[in-house]
Amino acid sequence: MTTLATTETRGMPGESASAGHAPAAPAICWMNGRLMPAAEASVSVFDHGLLYGDGVFEGIRFYQRRAFRLEAHLERLAQSARALALSLPWDRAALTQAVAETLAAAPMASGYLRLVVTRGEGALGIDPRSCRQPNLFIIADRLDALVEARGRGARLIIAATRRLGADGLDPRIKSLNYLNPILARLEANRAGADEAVMLNAAGRVTEGSADNLFIVQDGRLLTPPASDGALAGITRAVVLELAAALGIAAREQPLTPYDLYTADECFLTGTAAELVPVADVDGRLLGRCPGPLFTRLDRAFRALIDRECGGPP
Ligand SMILES: Cc1ncc(COP(=O)(O)O)c(C=O)c1O
Numbered sequence: 001m002t003t004l005a006t007t008e009t010r011g012m013p014g015e016s017a018s019a020g021h022a023p024a025a026p027a028i029c030w031m032n033g034r035l036m037p038a039a040e041a042s043v044s045v046f047d048h049g050l051l052y053g054d055g056v057f058e059g060i061r062f063y064q065r066r067a068f069r070l071e072a073h074l075e076r077l078a079q080s081a082r083a084l085a086l087s088l089p090w091d092r093a094a095l096t097q098a099v100a101e102t103l104a105a106a107p108m109a110s111g112y113l114r115l116v117v118t119r120g121e122g123a124l125g126i127d128p129r130s131c132r133q134p135n136l137f138i139i140a141d142r143l144d145a146l147v148e149a150r151g152r153g154a155r156l157i158i159a160a161t162r163r164l165g166a167d168g169l170d171p172r173i174k175s176l177n178y179l180n181p182i183l184a185r186l187e188a189n190r191a192g193a194d195e196a197v198m199l200n201a202a203g204r205v206t207e208g209s210a211d212n213l214f215i216v217q218d219g220r221l222l223t224p225p226a227s228d229g230a231l232a233g234i235t236r237a238v239v240l241e242l243a244a245a246l247g248i249a250a251r252e253q254p255l256t257p258y259d260l261y262t263a264d265e266c267f268l269t270g271t272a273a274e275l276v277p278v279a280d281v282d283g284r285l286l287g288r289c290p291g292p293l294f295t296r297l298d299r300a301f302r303a304l305i306d307r308e309c310g311g312p313p
Helices: 048-052 070-083 092-105 147-152 179-191 234-246 257-261 292-309
Strands: 028-031 034-037 055-063 111-118 135-141 154-158 195-199 205-208 212-217 220-223 250-252 265-270 274-281
Touching: 028 092, 034 092, 048 111, 055 070, 055 292, 070 092, 070 111, 070 234, 092 111, 092 135, 147 274, 154 179, 154 257, 179 195, 205 257, 212 234, 212 257, 220 234, 234 250, 234 265, 234 274, 234 292, 257 274, 265 292, 274 292
Parallel strands: 154 195, 154 274, 220 250
Antiparallel strands: 028 034, 028 135, 055 111, 111 135, 195 205, 205 212, 212 220, 212 265, 265 274
16 A cells, blocks of 8 residues: 555644645545645546546545445446446445545545546547546545535525536536536625525426535425436435434425425535535525524434544544
8 A cells, every 4th residue: 555644734624625723734646546645646638537527526525534425425436437338447346445545645534535537538539439548536635615604504596507407417427527517606606605506497496506405394304306406415315314313204305496485494415515504595584594403413414423434523
């Protein structure tokens, strides 16, 4: 195993990459079998991941050098790659080993992994057949999304940009092409909001630009079905699992903007964001923020991390 000198001097959990008192330790990168400072890792300008967004990725949290729900992430990565006919030259054991080596060398005990597989270097044309060998790299760094919004509640807008459907680019594929959510996020930025909710072509709620969405209606927890056009989020699945364990009625249900505007509670879930309560949607204040169900689920989420990853960072 390759090792790099490490330090444990990163900011506290909940801080963004730029926040914190201690200077941020430089991120590291495992690149095709070699560990190096992330600033020195690079791919070719002919890599189709860069030229066309042709590739797949996962964002994975780690706590106490243990990856949270790694199996689920590697399974989703494999499915995304299959959907793109991108055959991975690394099996599950090799990917797990690569993650383990990255975690052992990471400059922080708790943080965020970005595991990326690109189609690899090829000719300038779009045809993936010119790419012989995918590139795999894993960055270990910090990434905390919606940090400010966690305390005061996120302000959401409903974006005019619609989520592309399975007839265009199936949102269940976690590909390197994020332009569709980026267009929605630009709308949120312009409106001074924290996040944009995207509707599908039929006007039903799908998800945020980089997170899934839940509401509470009459004591029940509701989230749009992934088939309405959302990524099958791993944090979303964990929240559904926790709701079942806590005896909270929860189910997938198609949602409209009206359901968001009139919800008793609303919150976002994602690897980078974890659980973030929502304060308002398009200027409509929600019933409670943070609401009682959010608070119970967030507490249970923290306890689960403690159980699975050996205590909070
Ligand atoms: C579009 C989108 N939706 C939802 C999520 C949340 O998924 P997960 O909980 O697996 O991080 C993400 C995470 O990156 C995302 O990019």
